[in-house]
Amino acid sequence: xxxxxxxKDLRKEYGxxxxxxxxxxxxxxxxxxxxxxxxxxxxxxxxxxxxGVLEPSAGTIHIEGLDITTHRSQAIERTNFAAVYAxxxxxxxxxxxxxxxxxxxxxxxxxERIEAxxxxxxxxxxxxxxxGVLSSGEQTRVCLAKAMLNSPHLLLLDEPTASLDPAKAxxxxxxxxxxxxxxxxxxxxxxxxxxxxxxxxDRVLFLSKGKILxxxxxxALRSDYGKMTLEDLFIAxxxxxxxxxHE
Amino acid sequence: xMNLTRASAIVLRQCYLMRGSPARxxxxxxxxxxxxxxxxxxxxxxxxxxxxxxxFVPTLLGAVLLWDFCIRVMQGVxxxxxxxxxxxxxxxxxxxxxxxxEYVTGLVLTSIATSCVGLIVMLVLATTVFGLSLFDYGLxxxxxxxxxxLFGIALGIVCSAMVLRFGxxxxxxxxxxxxxxxxxxxxxxxxxxxxxxMQYFSHLLSPSYVFEGMRMIISGGTxxxxxxxxxxxxxxxxxxxxxxxxxxxxxxxxxxxxxxxYSAETLS
Numbered sequence: 336x337x338x339x340x341x342x343k344d345l346r347k348e349y350g351x352x353x354x355x356x357x358x359x360x361x362x363x364x365x366x367x368x369x370x371x372x373x374x375x376x377x378x379x380x381x382x383x384x385x386x387g388v389l390e391p392s393a394g395t396i397h398i399e400g401l402d403i404t405t406h407r408s409q410a411i412e413r414t415n416f417a418a419v420y421a422x423x424x425x426x427x428x429x430x431x432x433x434x435x436x437x438x439x440x441x442x443x444x445x446x447e448r449i450e451a452x453x454x455x456x457x458x459x460x461x462x463x464x465x466x467g468v469l470s471s472g473e474q475t476r477v478c479l480a481k482a483m484l485n486s487p488h489l490l491l492l493d494e495p496t497a498s499l500d501p502a503k504a505x506x507x508x509x510x511x512x513x514x515x516x517x518x519x520x521x522x523x524x525x526x527x528x529x530x531x532x533x534x535x536x537d538r539v540l541f542l543s544k545g546k547i548l549x550x551x552x553x554x555a556l557r558s559d560y561g562k563m564t565l566e567d568l569f570i571a572x573x574x575x576x577x578x579x580x581h582e
Numbered sequence: 583x584m585n586l587t588r589a590s591a592i593v594l595r596q597c598y599l600m601r602g603s604p605a606r607x608x609x610x611x612x613x614x615x616x617x618x619x620x621x622x623x624x625x626x627x628x629x630x631x632x633x634x635x636x637x638f639v640p641t642l643l644g645a646v647l648l649w650d651f652c653i654r655v656m657q658g659v660x661x662x663x664x665x666x667x668x669x670x671x672x673x674x675x676x677x678x679x680x681x682x683x684e685y686v687t688g689l690v691l692t693s694i695a696t697s698c699v700g701l702i703v704m705l706v707l708a709t710t711v712f713g714l715s716l717f718d719y720g721l722x723x724x725x726x727x728x729x730x731x732l733f734g735i736a737l738g739i740v741c742s743a744m745v746l747r748f749g750x751x752x753x754x755x756x757x758x759x760x761x762x763x764x765x766x767x768x769x770x771x772x773x774x775x776x777x778x779x780m781q782y783f784s785h786l787l788s789p790s791y792v793f794e795g796m797r798m799i800i801s802g803g804t805x806x807x808x809x810x811x812x813x814x815x816x817x818x819x820x821x822x823x824x825x826x827x828x829x830x831x832x833x834x835x836x837x838x839x840x841x842x843x844y845s846a847e848t849l850s
Contacts, residue, residue, distance in 0.1 A: 383842045389839050389841070390833075407681075408679040411677070421674050428598075431595075431598045435591045435598075436591075438588065438591035439591045439675075439679065440678060441587060481674075
């Protein structure tokens with residue numbers, strides 16, 4: 336499998352505060368990697384640096400071999416994201432938002448692509464509805480449709496199912512798995528839902544205080560550390576990272 | 583390399599927003615129309631009380647029209663930028679392949695469209711209702727409009743940079759800026775009436791050359807080409823400086839994380 340994302344010695348400091356502390360990891364094509372950690376662990380900071388909206392203090396980020404610092408536009412063309420804290424403008428309709436972002440991402444056959452995504456994410460009925468009046472779950476689906484517009488090679492999802500009901504969340508998980516399974520791209524996924532992470536992710540990275548403490552297959556990790564569930568492992572890492580033998 | 587399709591997405595966004603929003607369409611022409619009507623009647627009144635036979639219409643009403651055009655251009659850029667502030671869209675918009683040059687180009691293209699609406703309304707009202715003759719300015723009118731357009735663009739980009747740097751609340755610094763500049767550029771009076779220290783600033787502002795030139799033409803003379811060249815060169819220089827300032831501010835916002843957490847206003 337080829338790498339779609341390669342992060343090396345990535346660091347972000349805000350004055351004396353170290354938000355991300357020299358982390359390195361890769362995401363392969365067709366792979367879903369979970370980025371886990373307690374609030375303030377540095378997950379969103381990492382994602383923002385990969386998206387090019389936050390400058391790292393040190394380290395490099397390559398998307399399909401393109402350095403985000405020197406080839407930003409070309410690298411970001413292959414990327415997309417959906418985050419619970421970044422809803423699309425509420426004063427535009429679902430179709431208008433998708434059209435505008437489709438133009439920005441240079442999507443070919445945009446009209447057909449939008450129609451396909453509206454169907455795929457069950458948004459047909461909301462095509463001409465302003466995003467601001469949609470429920471949070473519907474807005475999340477619009478964000479996911481936007482994230483899929485350019486068939487990204489690297490998909491960044493920051494708590495993508497946080498406001499979805501269980502049925503819709505399961506449906507979205509299946510779609511993301513399908514996306515990765517096709518081998519078109521890799522996914523970096525953050526979530527606080529450990530059951531979801533265990534179901535979806537091929538590999539997880541446990542982040543605490545800006546450092547990667549654990550890395551591996553989510554099912555194997557919990558047994559390796561003698562925990563019943565991934566959630567137990569998460570709590571152990573969040574509460575006492577040193578108990579796992581890491582500083 | 584500049585991708586105009588990406589820049590056009592910013593224009594399309596503004597078109598979508600205007601299509602369903604009278605609150606956005608009305609200001610394009612309502613305030614300039616009110617200004618023209620108000621100053622139209624004032625000039626008519628002045629023409630009746632001053633016995634010298636001096637025609638105030640091309641001097642005062644013409645000046646109002648030109649200055650309002652400059653303000654509209656500035657607000658065209660700033661308002662398009664503020665749409666991203668109001669809808670908290672920075673993260674979505676700047677996490678795309680859109681470059682800063684393409685984004686600013688989109689804002690400028692939007693401003694060209696919106697300011698033209700205001701200009702047309704002002705011209706129709708001023709000529710049909712108050713008898714302003716554009717022939718009074720001759721071909722120089724196009725140069726006047728060009729210099730004011732360039733200055734308005736520069737001002738709009740700087741104001742957008744200011745809001746990006748200091749947060750959403752600094753929007754309120756933006757709106758009075760034309761009013762602060764107007765005494766220095768001599769919209770209604772020759773620069774010679776200003777105290778010397780104000781005149782120094784006036785000579786640094788490109789609209790000053792437009793209004794001085796306009797008055798020269800109205801009084802039967804000609805506006806020296808060097809004067810307008812000076813005004814035009816200054817305006818071009820201001821655009822380059824404005825783009826540099828915006829790029830610097832954006833880079834600062836990316837370095838500090840302000841783009842991702844813009845509602846926090848400042849992270850320093």
